[in-house]
Amino acid sequence: MTALLEVDRIDVAIGALRLLDGVSLAVERGQILGLVGESGSGKSLTALAALGLLPLIGGRVTAGAVRFDGQDMGAMTDRQRRALRGRRIGFVTQNPMTALDPVQRIGAQIDVVSRLHLGLSPAQARARTLELMTQLRIPEAAAVAEAWPHQLSGGMKQRIVIAMALAGDPDLIIADEPTTALDVTVQAQIIQILGALVRDRGVALLLITHDMGVVAQICDRVAVLYAGRLAEEGPVAQIFAAPSHPYTSALIGCIPQEGMARGTLRGIPGTVPGAAAFPSGCRFHPRCPRASDLCRTVVPPLTGTGPRVACHHPGGPA
Amino acid sequence: MISYLVKRVLMLVPVFLAVSVVVFLILHFIPGDPIDNLLKVGSSPSARVEMEARYGLDRPLPVQYGIWLGKVLQGDLGTAIVARRPVADLIAQALPHSLWLGGLALLFSSVLGIALGLIAALNRDRWPDRAIMGGVLLGSTMPSFWLGLILMLVFSVWLGWFPVSGARGWGSLVLPVLTIGLGGTALVARITRVSMIEAAGRDFVLLLHAKGLSPLRIQLRHVLRHALIPVVTILALRIGWILGGAVTVEVVFARPGLGTLLIKSLSQHDYPVVQACLLMLAMAVMLGTLLGDILQALMDPRVRAAMA
Amino acid sequence: MSAPAPLRALRRPLGAVAGLWLALVLLAAVFAPLLTPYAYDVQSLPDAYQPPSSAHWLGTDEFGRDLLTRLIYGARTSLSVSATAIAISVFCGMVLGAAAAWFGGWLDRAVTVVVDLTWSFPEILIALILVAIIGPGTLGTMIAISVAYLAQFTRLTRAQILTLKGETFIEAARSLGAGNAQILFGHLLPNALAPVLVGAMLATGDAIILEATLGFFGLGAQPPVPSWGGMMSAGSALVFKAPWVILFPGLTVAITVVAINLYGDALIAALDIRAKLRTGP
Numbered sequence: 001m002t003a004l005l006e007v008d009r010i011d012v013a014i015g016a017l018r019l020l021d022g023v024s025l026a027v028e029r030g031q032i033l034g035l036v037g038e039s040g041s042g043k044s045l046t047a048l049a050a051l052g053l054l055p056l057i058g059g060r061v062t063a064g065a066v067r068f069d070g071q072d073m074g075a076m077t078d079r080q081r082r083a084l085r086g087r088r089i090g091f092v093t094q095n096p097m098t099a100l101d102p103v104q105r106i107g108a109q110i111d112v113v114s115r116l117h118l119g120l121s122p123a124q125a126r127a128r129t130l131e132l133m134t135q136l137r138i139p140e141a142a143a144v145a146e147a148w149p150h151q152l153s154g155g156m157k158q159r160i161v162i163a164m165a166l167a168g169d170p171d172l173i174i175a176d177e178p179t180t181a182l183d184v185t186v187q188a189q190i191i192q193i194l195g196a197l198v199r200d201r202g203v204a205l206l207l208i209t210h211d212m213g214v215v216a217q218i219c220d221r222v223a224v225l226y227a228g229r230l231a232e233e234g235p236v237a238q239i240f241a242a243p244s245h246p247y248t249s250a251l252i253g254c255i256p257q258e259g260m261a262r263g264t265l266r267g268i269p270g271t272v273p274g275a276a277a278f279p280s281g282c283r284f285h286p287r288c289p290r291a292s293d294l295c296r297t298v299v300p301p302l303t304g305t306g307p308r309v310a311c312h313h314p315g316g317p318a
Numbered sequence: 319m320i321s322y323l324v325k326r327v328l329m330l331v332p333v334f335l336a337v338s339v340v341v342f343l344i345l346h347f348i349p350g351d352p353i354d355n356l357l358k359v360g361s362s363p364s365a366r367v368e369m370e371a372r373y374g375l376d377r378p379l380p381v382q383y384g385i386w387l388g389k390v391l392q393g394d395l396g397t398a399i400v401a402r403r404p405v406a407d408l409i410a411q412a413l414p415h416s417l418w419l420g421g422l423a424l425l426f427s428s429v430l431g432i433a434l435g436l437i438a439a440l441n442r443d444r445w446p447d448r449a450i451m452g453g454v455l456l457g458s459t460m461p462s463f464w465l466g467l468i469l470m471l472v473f474s475v476w477l478g479w480f481p482v483s484g485a486r487g488w489g490s491l492v493l494p495v496l497t498i499g500l501g502g503t504a505l506v507a508r509i510t511r512v513s514m515i516e517a518a519g520r521d522f523v524l525l526l527h528a529k530g531l532s533p534l535r536i537q538l539r540h541v542l543r544h545a546l547i548p549v550v551t552i553l554a555l556r557i558g559w560i561l562g563g564a565v566t567v568e569v570v571f572a573r574p575g576l577g578t579l580l581i582k583s584l585s586q587h588d589y590p591v592v593q594a595c596l597l598m599l600a601m602a603v604m605l606g607t608l609l610g611d612i613l614q615a616l617m618d619p620r621v622r623a624a625m626a
Numbered sequence: 627m628s629a630p631a632p633l634r635a636l637r638r639p640l641g642a643v644a645g646l647w648l649a650l651v652l653l654a655a656v657f658a659p660l661l662t663p664y665a666y667d668v669q670s671l672p673d674a675y676q677p678p679s680s681a682h683w684l685g686t687d688e689f690g691r692d693l694l695t696r697l698i699y700g701a702r703t704s705l706s707v708s709a710t711a712i713a714i715s716v717f718c719g720m721v722l723g724a725a726a727a728w729f730g731g732w733l734d735r736a737v738t739v740v741v742d743l744t745w746s747f748p749e750i751l752i753a754l755i756l757v758a759i760i761g762p763g764t765l766g767t768m769i770a771i772s773v774a775y776l777a778q779f780t781r782l783t784r785a786q787i788l789t790l791k792g793e794t795f796i797e798a799a800r801s802l803g804a805g806n807a808q809i810l811f812g813h814l815l816p817n818a819l820a821p822v823l824v825g826a827m828l829a830t831g832d833a834i835i836l837e838a839t840l841g842f843f844g845l846g847a848q849p850p851v852p853s854w855g856g857m858m859s860a861g862s863a864l865v866f867k868a869p870w871v872i873l874f875p876g877l878t879v880a881i882t883v884v885a886i887n888l889y890g891d892a893l894i895a896a897l898d899i900r901a902k903l904r905t906g907p
Contacts (some may be wrong), residue, residue, distance in 0.1 A: 333743070336743065337743070338737075340743075344755055344759070344832075455884060455887060455888075456884060458759070459831065459835070459879075459880050459883035459884045459887060460866070460876070460879075460880045461835045461838045461839055461842070461855070461876060461879055461880070462839075463839055463842045463858070464838070464842075464858065464872070464875075464876030464879065465864055467858070467872050467876070468872070468873070468876065470865055471865045471869050471873075475865060475866055475869075482865075543871075555746055558746055558747055558748050558751075561748065563748065563750070565748075565750060565751065566750060566839055566842075566843075569843070579841065581754070584754065584755075585758075586759045592758075595723070596751075596755070599747075599751060600747075600878070603746050603747060606746075607746060
């Protein structure tokens with residue numbers, strides 16, 4: 001069975017900077033793929049590439065292909081790609097506080113999706129909107145639909161964004177750090193909602209996060225990005241049981257605790273290098289406890305069956 | 319919305335009082351005694367005292383202010399010292415001319431400026447953008463009186479399409495409106511372009527794209543709508559600026575209006591008329607900001623929430 | 627790479643052209659007596675209303691005076707009046723704005739109210755009234771222009787200082803025991819300087835227009851001293867008879883102001899301070 005979303009060894013560049021280098025992913029129906037990495041590793045770029053929205057930030061796919069349901073998105077017209085977005089691919093953004101148009105009522109922002117993609121009348125669209133809102137356990141859906149975005153809490157807004165993503169009855173949902181901007185208690189609810197969607201509706205979910213705890217909790221597979229390259233990819237159970245890449249072990253070893261600054265990893269000093277200054281060889285080598293001369297010069301290929309890893313010295317915890 | 323309106327109007331009261339004090343005081347710093355203009359050479363000192371008493375110029379300043387303000391609030395703007403007519407009459411004659419000129423110029427610069435700013439933003443960094451922004455820069459660096467004279471030279475003297483000056487008929491409005499409007503267009507186009515580009519980079523725009531809406535619809539129905547909020551605010555703030563531009567242009571085209579009246583009475587040291595003109599212009603500025611705030615509140619629910 | 631910003635601005639093509647024009651105008655103003663074949667104030671009625679010719683490149687005015695000569699001498703008046711006025715305005719605005727932002731409280735509120743009030747009034751009106759109070763002439767124009775632009779620089783400085791106030795290096799200076807004056811003059815003002823100076827440069831362009839407008843009303847430099855605006859004060863009467871008398875001074879004003887804007891833009895790019903200038907339209 002071919003995967004619903006297949007990202008096949010893509011390179012992504014903005015201007016002269018190559019930000020993604022041969023990244024491959026596959027998400028199947030009814031499955032959750034967790035895409036993890038620190039800030040700056042290229043997670044959001046991967047999401048934009050999958051949505052065909054890289055041009056918005058001046059980026060483009062320079063090699064490889066993104067295939068949705070077997071079709072090459074790069075070969076589609078703008079109109080065809082637009083027909084996928086909202087209809088077959090739903091998107092949940094990082095920060096619900098700024099994701100909604102502040103001068104449009106909540107209901108109208110959800111209605112537009114089903115009117116546009118499913119051809120519903122205004123009344124039918126509103127009925128569908130209210131139904132979705134109720135399913136997402138938004139109390140007093142009818143009143144909330146008439147509210148303005150600034151009147152809602154962050155968690156409530158994120159539910160609205162999810163309702164928007166669902167309104168076109170999509171097959172794939174891409175959620176880009178859907179809980180980062182929310183309170184801890186609300187985070188759990190949103191993750192629960194997303195998990196339930198996959199179970200109940202059989203949609204595929206690409207969940208971008210920097211939180212290994214969330215991955216362990218609901219994902220089927222996990223892909224670890226570091227500085228624009230895939231470090232490790234495979235079934236969650238196997239990778240958590242025996243991470244091969246030292247970066248993966250570090251991520252698992254320090255599932256972020258509250259109070260920890262974002263983008264820092266305990267146990268691994270330093271941060272993700274910028275695209276203008278990617279190190280040679282394995283990009284992780286300056287921070288890696290196992291780094292050897294080989295790592296400094298030769299790019300490790302992604303190898304293995306089952307879990308795949310890009311490391312010259314794979315193994316257990318360092 | 320009603321409570322917002324009431325609050326916003328009440329906020330104008332202290333501003334109005336402050337402006338009225340300033341307007342009143344400024345005129346007492348202007349050198350040159352209007353009484354000198356009225357007295358015949360060689361009049362007796364008693365005639366001067368009598369004349370001062372007649373216009374209330376012998377009382378202490380705060381008293382003069384109190385009397386003046388009380389009368390102003392009843393619509394009595396005093397009597398013009400030089401023209402010897404009720405000031406209210408002079409204003410009533412001049413005001414419609416200024417309102418037409420200013421209103422049409424505002425409309426012209428809003429419509430053209432927003433359109434140009436929109437086109438420039440949609441073609442950011444491509445030739446239409448460069449051409450428009452270049453033209454806009456030129457437009458904003460020409461002194462308005464000079465632009466007026468040049469338009470007069472081309473369209474009245476050479477082509478003979480419009481009258482050179484005066485205020486007879488609609489034709490006489492075209493060149494003055496163009497002169498003021500072109501300067502305003504530059505400002506509006508520039509702000510529209512900047513705020514379109516700023517709004518297009520906001521988070522929610524990404525989500526609109528992710529919903530599969532067409533880029534044109536996103537630009538026109540969402541981005542432009544956001545971009546217009548600051549444009550409207552600044553336009554409203556600049557209503558006074560357009561009226562100020564009108565002062566110069568009225569003189570160039572020898573049109574009746576508040577500007578010509580102000581310049582004339584300034585040179586004649588005719589206190590009551592100058593005061594009234596300034597007060598009218600100040601009120602136009604205040605009403606402009608009020609209108610801008612109301613429009614902003616209508617366009618942005620967050621503003622309404624913050625003020626309620 | 628480490629050339630000073632005013633020179634780096636010249637590396638951009640538009641900045642270079644603009645810089646060249648400004649240098650030309652400045653040099654012409656400084657060396658006016660050496661460059662001009664005629665006297666700016668000697669009237670010769672038989673030569674009145676001469677169109678541009680080889681003897682009078684830009685023609686003559688209603689008193690038969692050479693227009694180019696008067697334009698070059700006019701640059702002296704217009705540029706010096708505008709630049710001095712803006713310098714006064716910048717100095718007073720920085721003091722007011724810095725004091726308001728630094729001390730806060732009632733002082734800040736009072737300054738903000740006054741500044742907002744004057745800011746919504748057109749500069750030309752403020753200047754007209756002030757000239758009426760002080761009396762027409764070079765000094766009156768200078769003061770009027772400086773007051774008209776005071777609000778702008780007070781705003782800009784205040785915003786700058788307010789942003790800088792919260793930054794860590796100020797906290798650090800304070801924790802090392804630096805006093806109010808030391809922090810304000812030693813740390814805050816120098817850091818706020820670049821945006822304010824660029825703002826001043828752009829405002830000088832507006833001031834040239836304002837000076838020309840006052841001159842047009844006959845309120846600027848008094849005859850026979852030429853200024854760009856004063857040269858056009860005959861206004862609409864001359865448009866029929868000798869359009870060049872109106873055309874060239876206005877064109878000079880427009881080109882100079884465009885050049886100031888383009889050079890200012892190049893300077894902003896060279897200094898990389900675009901974001902800091904955003905305190906109002």
